Amino acid sequence: MDQPFTIKEYWNFLKSYKKVIFSTIILCILLFGSFFVLQKFFFDDTQNNLSTQEQANDEVIIDEEQAEEYLNADYDSLNETQQAELIQYLNHDAYMFRYYIEDENADPYTEFRAVKEIITTDSIVAEIENRTSLEFLPDAKRAIRLDYNGDNFIHTFLVGVGDEQANLELATEYFRLFEEQNIPFFDNKRVFLIDESPMKFQDKEDEETIPSEIEVEPQSTGTSAVLFILTIVIAMVLGVIVSFVHNYLKNSISYLYNYQLINNEKLVKLNKVKPNNEITIIDVLKHTVNSTKVEKLIVSNSDKTNEYAKEVATDSNYHVVSNILDISPTIDVQEIYIFTILNYTKKDWYIQQLQLARNYQVKLIVIETD
Structure with a gap:
């Protein structure tokens, strides 16, 4: 097998x-x-x-x-274009400030979206609008924009409702909210304001502190x-x-070829033998083939394996052919040896010889070399 x-x-x-x-x-x-x-x-x-x-x-x-x-x-x-135009208008002359938050373990607090959810709740928005007598347009969640810089852990707050003075007043109230830290959300946190007061969002340097929510x-x-x-x-x-x-x-037999042997059919891989001064490939072949004095058939179709066959076929009971069909049917063959060479012997030729050899129902050994 x-x-x-x-x-x-x-x-x-x-x-x-x-x-x-x-x-x-x-x-x-x-x-x-x-x-x-x-x-x-x-x-x-x-x-x-x-x-x-x-x-x-x-x-x-x-x-x-x-x-x-x-x-x-x-x-x-409104369609997407109109919504974008409106938000752009409302952000004109917007005001911003920056801050840093740390949690109870003194680690940077990074969830800026959670902060936005807290400061845009109905109660806080109503309180801010009452203090300023202003109204968020179109609503607080769109007028207020928060972001977070993962490199320096700084949060940024920006508000824009389309009016510079209104933006300043709203930003100032939220600045005071962060400064006083008097809502439950800040109970186990500390807020450090980076800016002394809200500043106008108007130039490229400021803009880089407010990256888009989706940034490439x-x-x-x-x-x-x-x-x-x-x-x-x-x-x-x-x-x-x-x-x-x-x-x-590929058409030829290679290292990982399945020889499809069954029952007592055997495979001998000569490429596993390492010849030295005392043992040669021919010695191994002779030991493999010269087991009994019966009619033996050696099937070989290459110059290299033909040379091997000549070395071991020293008696008249050896018959060397390139195709089993070439042997006389009157010869009582008892052992068949099929020689193959890695990356040379064709699979079709081997399969044909294997099927013909099985017709004899005798000892069958496939000998692989490279």
Whole structure:
């Protein structure tokens, strides 16, 4: 029967396909490099486009009359463009301030969205509106904008309702709220205000402190390195898969070939034998083939295995052929030896000889060499 494949055979298989595996790795690296370069150029173009768009956004594209029309309508009834125009108008001359929060363990508090949910609750919004006699337009959750910088743990508050004085008054009240820390949310936290008072959100330097909620950031060097290593690993796995598929589809016998032997049929792998000064391949062959004095049939179709056959076929009871059909049917064959060479012997030829040999119902040994 077939022998299970050894680690060495798997290793020899991988070595025989090293060109395929390395080629796959190189191809994937080239694809990764191309993607990285294209991404860099695309990102740069995107950033340029965003910069151009941001410059355009600095200009108010709707007037007060149009803004009033939007505000008098139901906000949800406006389309995306109209909503964006309204928020842009309301953010004109917005005011902002920065702060730092730490929890009861003195660790930075990072959940800025939770802060927004707290400070835009109905009770707090009503209190702020009562103090200022102002109204959030179209509502507090859209007029107030919070963000968090993960590099320095600084939170940023911004409010814009379309009127500079109203923005200042609302920002001042919220500044006082953070300064006094008199709501339950702050009971187990400490707030440190970075700015002495709210400041106008008007220039590029301020704008960089209020990044978009969804921001495209360039990949860091560490991320790129991880992706590069991951690409190599995936390429190696892909190369091995391609090698297995190629090995299965190729016409010749290779390291991981299933000889399809059954019952008492045997497989002898000469490539496992390490010849030295005392033992040679021929010695092993003679020991394998010269077991009994009966009619033996050696099936070989290559110059190399023919040489082996000549060395062991020293008596008249040996018959060497390249096809079992060439042997005379009058000869009482008792043992059949099929010689194969890795990466040379055709699978179709082997299968044909195997099927013909089984017709004799005698001892059958397949001898593999490389």
